Amino acid sequence: MPNLQKLDCSGLVCPMPVAKTKRKLLEMNKGDILEVIGDFGEAGQNIKRYLEKHNDKLLEFKIDGEDYYIKIEKA
Numbered sequence: 001m002p003n004l005q006k007l008d009c010s011g012l013v014c015p016m017p018v019a020k021t022k023r024k025l026l027e028m029n030k031g032d033i034l035e036v037i038g039d040f041g042e043a044g045q046n047i048k049r050y051l052e053k054h055n056d057k058l059l060e061f062k063i064d065g066e067d068y069y070i071k072i073e074k075a
Helices: 015-029 040-055
Strands: 004-008 033-038 057-065 067-073
Touching: 004 015, 004 067, 015 033, 015 040, 015 067, 040 057, 040 067
Parallel strands: 004 033
Antiparallel strands: 033 067, 057 067
């Protein structure tokens, strides 16, 4: 069963949300799920672009007001 981990990047500005997401994914096992939460605007799109260049799978990308919710499966 995949392990679900959460990463709160609220209040951080680019490039910190992307760097923290990348670092966290490197620590995780294949199949684990990472939920990144934050109010980081453009950094959300940068995380999405990072995932397009790497093997990790974007499961969900949701924006609710100023809050971003991104779910990623570690490849």
